[in-house]
Amino acid sequence: MISIDPTVLSIRENYKFLSGSIIPRPVAFVTTQSLEGVLNAAPFSYFNIVTEEPPMISVSIQHLNGKMKDTSRNAVEQKEFVVHISDETYVDRINETAKPLPSDESEVQYAGLTPVTSTRISVPGVKEASIRMECVLEKAIPLGGKKDSPSCDLLIGRIVYYHIRDDLYQNGRIDPNGLNPVSRLAGSSYAKLGEIFELTRPS
Numbered sequence: 080m081i082s083i084d085p086t087v088l089s090i091r092e093n094y095k096f097l098s099g100s101i102i103p104r105p106v107a108f109v110t111t112q113s114l115e116g117v118l119n120a121a122p123f124s125y126f127n128i129v130t131e132e133p134p135m136i137s138v139s140i141q142h143l144n145g146k147m148k149d150t151s152r153n154a155v156e157q158k159e160f161v162v163h164i165s166d167e168t169y170v171d172r173i174n175e176t177a178k179p180l181p182s183d184e185s186e187v188q189y190a191g192l193t194p195v196t197s198t199r200i201s202v203p204g205v206k207e208a209s210i211r212m213e214c215v216l217e218k219a220i221p222l223g224g225k226k227d228s229p230s231c232d233l234l235i236g237r238i239v240y241y242h243i244r245d246d247l248y249q250n251g252r253i254d255p256n257g258l259n260p261v262s263r264l265a266g267s268s269y270a271k272l273g274e275i276f277e278l279t280r281p282s
Contacts, residue, residue, distance in 0.1 A: 083096075095265065098124075098263075098264075098265045098266075099264075099265040102262070102263075102264045102265065102270075103262030103263065103264060103270045104124040104125070104126070104262055104263045104264075105124070105126050105127070105164070105165075105260065105262055105263075106122050106123070106124050106126065106165035106173070106261060106262060106263050106269075107122065107123045107124075107126035107136075107138050107162045107163070107164075107165070108120065108121075108122050108162070108163040108164070108165050108173050108176075108205075108208065109121060109122075109123060109138060109150050109154075109160055109161065109162055109163070110160065110161045110163070110187065110202055110203060110204055110205060111149070111150050111153035111154050111157065111159075111160045111161075111202060112153060112157055112159075112201065112202045112203070113149070113152075113153050113156075113157075113182065114153075114156055114157070115183065117182065117183055117184070117185050118185045118186075118187045118188070118194055118202075118203055119149045119150060119153055119182075119185065119186060119187075120176045120185075120186040120187045120190070120192070120205065121148070121149070121150050121176055121177060121186060122165060122173050122174070122176065122177055123138050123139070123140055123150070124262075124263035125138065125139035125140075125141075125231075126138050126139075126162075129235055133237055133238070134237070134238040135217055135235055135236060135237050135238065136162060136212065136214070136235075136236050136238065137233060137234065137235055137236075138162065138233075138234045138236070139222075139231050139232070139233050139234075140231060140232050140233075140234065141230060141231045142224070142228075142229065142230055142231060142232070145228055147232060149182050151219070151232040151234065154216055154219065154234055154236075155216065155219050155232070157201070157202065158215055158216040159200040159201060159202045159213075159214065159215055159216065160202055160214050160216070160234070160236060161197060161200070161202050161203070161204040161205075161211055161212065161213055161214065162211065162212045162214055162236065163204060163205060163208035163210065163211045163212075164208065164209065164210040164211075164258065164260055165260065165261050166208075166209055166258055166259045166260050166261060167259040167260075167261055167271065168207065168209065168259065169192070169207040169208070170261050170269070172190040172191060172192055172207065173190075175189065175190040175191075176189070176190045176192075187203075187205060192205045192206070192207055193205060193206035193207060194206070197213045197240070198213060198240045198242075199213050199239040199240045200213045200214070200215065200239065200240075204242065208242075209243070209244040209247060209257075209258055210241070210242065210243050210244065210247070210253070210258065211241075211242045212236075212238045212240070212241055212242075213238065213239050213240040213241075213242075214236030214237060214238055214239065215236065215237050215239055216234065216235070216236060216237075217235040217236060217237045218234075218235045219232055219233070219234050219235075220232070220233040220235070221233075244257075255272060255275065256272070256275075258272075259271065259272060260272060
């Protein structure tokens with residue numbers, strides 16, 4: 080087994096080890112809105128559940144050239160965002176939103192996605208998603224980097240409304256096969272759901 084001290088590695092080398100080891104990772108497709116009313120959208124694979132009481136999720140957004148990305152800045156300023164679950168039906172258009180556009184241009188419009196009004200917050204979601212979660216910002220935590228220059232913003236969102244495609248909702252549960260989620264691997268590689276198996280937790 081190879082043993083390596085992460086402090087001797089470059090940022091890129093650490094990224095490759097992390098993104099290649101922690102797989103598969105669910106992909107959050109996040110919409111936010113600027114103070115000027117521009118609807119921003121971008122995918123993030125540093126994404127997971129925080130707690131179910133109340134329901135909260137986390138999205139870690141890396142800084143770009145030492146600055147907050149539009150998603151972080153908008154979420155912090157507006158205190159709201161929408162998280163969509165990425166799935167096979169629109170993953171190509173999600174990928175298009177990863178293109179670096181100026182802050183005054185909408186990735187939703189660029190990718191040909193359809194804005195849809197939210198129920199509890201002012202930020203729209205996108206109609207193409209099978210599951211979307213309206214969130215209010217519970218906390219934004221700058222982390223990593225140096226004292227005055229963090230490397231990321233950890234956004235904790237409290238879910239205030241769920242939207243789930245009708246056929247996915249079965250007896251209070253979500254059908255994973257019907258959802259067909261996609262997950263991120265390393266580099267440009269993604270994965271589909273694949274084989275499902277069960278393990279019973281010991282009591």
